[in-house]
Each structure stands twice: as structure tokens, then as C-alpha cells.
Amino acid sequence: MTIRVAGATTLERILLVARRDIATEVSYQYSFVMRYVSILFSIATFYFVSRLVGDSPELGRYSGEYFEFALVGLVMSGITAASLTTFNQSVGMEMSSGTLEILLATARSYTPLILGSLLVPIVLRLIEAGLYVGLGVGVLGAGFSASGILLSLPLIALSIAVFSGLGLLASAFVVLTKRGDPITGLVVQATNLLAGTLFPITLLPPVLQVVSKMIPTFYALEGVRAVLLDGAGLADVADEMAILAGFTIVIVPIALVAMSRAIRVAKRTGILISS
Amino acid sequence: MLVRTAVREPVAALIDVSLAVARGEVVGLVGPNGAGKTTLIRVIANLLEPDDGRVLVNGTEVTGSGLGLRGKLGLVLESDRGFYRRLDGRRNLEFFAVHGGLDGETAKTRAEELLQRFGLADRDKLVFGYSSGMKVRLSLARALIVDPPLLVLDEPTRSLDPVASLEVAKMMQSLAAEGRGILLSDHRLDELVSYCDRVAVIVGGRITYQGKPRDLEEGSGVPAATALRQMMTE
Numbered sequence: 001m002t003i004r005v006a007g008a009t010t011l012e013r014i015l016l017v018a019r020r021d022i023a024t025e026v027s028y029q030y031s032f033v034m035r036y037v038s039i040l041f042s043i044a045t046f047y048f049v050s051r052l053v054g055d056s057p058e059l060g061r062y063s064g065e066y067f068e069f070a071l072v073g074l075v076m077s078g079i080t081a082a083s084l085t086t087f088n089q090s091v092g093m094e095m096s097s098g099t100l101e102i103l104l105a106t107a108r109s110y111t112p113l114i115l116g117s118l119l120v121p122i123v124l125r126l127i128e129a130g131l132y133v134g135l136g137v138g139v140l141g142a143g144f145s146a147s148g149i150l151l152s153l154p155l156i157a158l159s160i161a162v163f164s165g166l167g168l169l170a171s172a173f174v175v176l177t178k179r180g181d182p183i184t185g186l187v188v189q190a191t192n193l194l195a196g197t198l199f200p201i202t203l204l205p206p207v208l209q210v211v212s213k214m215i216p217t218f219y220a221l222e223g224v225r226a227v228l229l230d231g232a233g234l235a236d237v238a239d240e241m242a243i244l245a246g247f248t249i250v251i252v253p254i255a256l257v258a259m260s261r262a263i264r265v266a267k268r269t270g271i272l273i274s275s
Numbered sequence: 276m277l278v279r280t281a282v283r284e285p286v287a288a289l290i291d292v293s294l295a296v297a298r299g300e301v302v303g304l305v306g307p308n309g310a311g312k313t314t315l316i317r318v319i320a321n322l323l324e325p326d327d328g329r330v331l332v333n334g335t336e337v338t339g340s341g342l343g344l345r346g347k348l349g350l351v352l353e354s355d356r357g358f359y360r361r362l363d364g365r366r367n368l369e370f371f372a373v374h375g376g377l378d379g380e381t382a383k384t385r386a387e388e389l390l391q392r393f394g395l396a397d398r399d400k401l402v403f404g405y406s407s408g409m410k411v412r413l414s415l416a417r418a419l420i421v422d423p424p425l426l427v428l429d430e431p432t433r434s435l436d437p438v439a440s441l442e443v444a445k446m447m448q449s450l451a452a453e454g455r456g457i458l459l460s461d462h463r464l465d466e467l468v469s470y471c472d473r474v475a476v477i478v479g480g481r482i483t484y485q486g487k488p489r490d491l492e493e494g495s496g497v498p499a500a501t502a503l504r505q506m507m508t509e
Binding site for chain 1: 314317320321322323324345348350352353356357358359360361362366369370371373374375376377378379382401417421
């Protein structure tokens with residue numbers, strides 16, 4: 001028998017990873033449904049908190065109320081957290097199930113596996129984001145315009161790229177230590193505190209505000225709030241986009257090299273041996 | 276000559292190992308626990324780099340070659356693991372087939388053929404619900420998915436009962452008859468004797484004997500008797 005090899009396109013391989021992840025997600029029906037039901041509670045909580053906060057002077061430079069401000073934070077926090085944690089969760093699961101060794105020995109290319117593993121978690125988060133925005137605008141009266149939502153997409157895409165790079169960097173750590181990554185959870189929490197996710201950074205001490213401006217999420221939030229709440233155009237958020245692109249250009253190549261080195265070191269040291 | 280030193284503890288895991296597997300031949304790698312069988316198999320599969328030496332598959336050097344093994348080697352590691360438990364056997368095979376280089380249609384056809392061959396075609400349940408024997412058969416099917424000339428199997432019968440082990444033995448002979456080289460490890464000599472053409476004994480990271488399994492089992496000749504004694508005292 002003759003078997004044709006090297007016939008699958010990169011896209012086919014990426015989609016196959018996505019199909020695997022969809023089948024896995026759907027097989028956990030209860031948690032799949034609960035994940036979306038929990039959005040109702042989360043958004044309702046912030047709606048009532050916004051009634052308490054009212055027109056805080058700290059929100060003066062943003063249009064809209066605290067509810068809109070927090071809604072953007074919630075959505076962006078979910079997307080960046082998914083981008084950050086997907087790779088290391090995926091690598092950790094492949095290692096513990098023993099599939100990583102088989103793939104390292106037999107896969108034609110690792111790129112579709114890496115890109116494909118990002119697809120479903122990000123799409124699920126975008127669906128969540130859509131539900132947040134849909135409920136916020138349709139039921140709870142958030143004032144987001146349709147054009148603002150469209151204009152926020154490039155900023156969201158850049159945020160995904162930056163945080164996926166950081167996530168890949170973290171997954172190199174998982175490969176090397178063969179343990180869960182202790183860093184990303186901390187990064188997500190620190191980002192929520194420092195980047196202006198649920199409150200303006202002007203409430204932070206000046207020293208921490210300097211730190212805030214080193215975090216990519218800060219620029220993503222500033223940009224998305226500008227287009228959604230202030231009616232800004234893409235030209236108005238060009239600085240934020242340029243900064244996010246800069247983070248991407250620096251972080252992604254470093255992450256790719258780190259992952260490649262981590263696999264090499266793992267092969268040399270035997271970390272990958274699962275028994 | 277392969278040499279591999281454990282990094283965390285200064286133990287020479289493989290010392291001057293030289294082993295060849297011809298097409299159509301079943302070679303058994305036997306040795307006590309911790310002898311270096313798994314390390315040798317990982318080195319051959321390019322999952323571990325040797326400190327020195329090289330691995331050739333079909334005349335091509337694969338040591339440290341990144342993606343050099345693809346399509347040349349079918350691998351069974353810990354046959355009851357290494358699958359996506361929330362997918363059925365067919366989807367698992369198609370997944371590894373496409374990532375092993377087949378296009379989607381060929382992958383489907385090949386998966387179906389192999390599921391038929393290994394008696395798994397009518398079992399669409401998730402791998403989660405597979406018995407140990409079914410997982411071993413699925414592992415073999417996956418190892419064959421891109422029709423490689425060499426199969427390398429690490430203790431494929433470890434979790435099987437005697438009847439299922441015998442079934443695997445028959446599969447090995449049939450796969451070798453198709454012209455594949457097969458290298459498999461086990462710590463039980465009695466099993467390998469029944470179906471291997473040649474046996475290599477590994478003790479303390481060294482190959483101490485290579486020859487016919489019956490000679491080893493009976494301790495015929497000085498090398499076989501010495502290897503057998505070493506194996507039993509380890």
C-alpha cells in the first residue's frame with residue numbers, strides 16, 4: 001500500500017485541533033452550559049454595583065457610567081486571561097495525558113497544534129464577550145454603539161496576540177518544570193488590579209500607576225473604552241494600537257524561541273518522560 | 276554506539292548501545308526494571324537526546340533532527356495512555372494521521388482500515404470507556420497510521436491479561452510479515468520468546484546479549500547464560 005504523506009494543509013490541521021477541542025468541550029455538557037449561565041450573575045452584579053457607584057468623579061474622563069466601564073473591563077479581562085492561559089493549560093493536559101510525547105515524535109509540524117489550541121478557547125471567550133455586550137446593551141441599557149463594537153475588534157485582536165505570546169512563554173515554563181504554571185494566575189490577578197480593569201488607575205498610588213502603564217492590558221482597555229464609550233475612531237487610538245503591536249512584535253518571537261528551547265532542553269534532560 | 280547519561284542524577288542510563296533492526300524482523304528488548312529499555316526507546320523516538328551516538332532509520336540519521344522522524348517510525352508508549360479520552364477511537368486516529376502528514380480524506384480511509392483490522396470499527400465510544408486491550412489495539416493502529424517501516428513499542432503488553440498478550444504477539448508477527456522492522460521492550464522474557472526473531476538483553480544500560488530467544492531462555496552458550504544470570508540478579 002502507498003500512503004500519501006505531507007498532504008494536510010496547515011489550515012486542515014488547525015481546524016482538526018479545533019474540532020478536537022469542540023468535541024472535548026461539548027462532552028462536558030454541564031460545565032459548558034454553566035459557563036454561559038454564570039455570565040448572568042456576573043453582569044447583574046456589576047449592574048447593581050454601578051447603581052451604588054453612581055457618577056464617581058474618577059470616571060470623569062470616560063463617557064458613560066460605571067456599568068459600561070466595568071463591562072469593558074470584564075470582557076477584556078476574560079479575553080486576555082484566555083489568551084494567557086490557553087497554551088499552558090493545553091501543554092499541561094497534553095503532558096499529563098501522554099499525547100505530547102506522541103505528537104513530538106510524530107507530528108509534521110508543531111505550528112498548527114499551537115495555533116489550533118488557541119482557537120476554541122478564544123472563540124468561546126468571544127462568544128462570552130458577545131453575550132456580555134448583548135445583555136449589557138439589550139437588557140441593562142449599556143450605551144455601546146455598533147460602530148464602536150466593530151472598531152474595538154482590531155484592539156481585541158492585538159490583545160489576543162500579545163497575551164498569547166505571554167501564554168506561550170509561560171507554557172515553555174510548564175514544559176521545563178513539568179508542573180502547573182504558577183505565574184499566569186498571578187499575572188491575571190495583578191492585571192485586574194493594576195491595568196484599570198474594574199476601576200480607573202487614577203485611584204492607584206502614583207508608583208503603581210507607572211507599573212500600570214507597563215501592562216499591555218492597560219492600553220487595550222484604554223483603546224476599547226475610547227471607541228466604545230467616547231465614540232473615538234481608529235486614528236484616535238493609533239497610539240494604543242501601536243503600543244500593543246510593539247508588545248506583540250517583541251513578545252511573540254521571544255516566546256517562540258523559548259518554547260523551541262524548552263522542547264530541546266526537555267529532550268536533553270528527559271523531562272518529557274512521563275512515567 | 277549510543278550513550279545517554281541521566282541529567283538529574285549522575286547515572287549512565289545507556290552505555291555503548293548498538294542495535295540494528297532489519298525489515299521483517301521482530302526484536303525484543305528485555306531487561307529488568309530500570310535497565311534502560313524505556314530510555315533507549317525514547318532515544319530512538321527522538322524524545323531524548325543521547326550524549327553521544329546516533330540513530331538511523333531507513334538510512335537517515337534522526338538524532339536531534341527535530342522533525343526528522345515523521346513518517347519513518349510508529350510509536351507505542353505506555354499503550355494505555357496517550358489518547359484524547361473525550362474523543363472516540365476513530366477521531367483519535369484521524370487526528371494523529373493528519374498531524375502525521377496525511378490529508379483529511381486519506382486519514383479517514385486509513386483510520387477506517389486500521390479500526391477494521393484491529394477489531395475496533397464498530398466501537399464508536401469514547402476512548403475514556405475503552406478497556407486496556409482496546410487501548411493497546413488502538414495504540415498499534417495509531418502507530419501504523421502513516422504506514423511506517425519501523426515500529427517501536429515500549430512494553431505494549433504491560434497492562435494486558437495473558438489472552439490479550441497472545442493476541443498482541445500474533446499481531447507483531449503479522450506486522451513483521453508485511454516487511455516492517457519491530458523493536459519492542461518487555462521485562463518478561465517468556466513473552467518475547469514466543470514471537471521475537473531476536474532478543475537483546477539490556478542490563479545497567481548495556482546490551483549484554485543479542486541472539487535467538489530460545490538460546491537465551493535455555494541459557495545455551497556462555498554469553499546467553501551470563502546475560503540470563505545478570506538479568507535475574509539485577
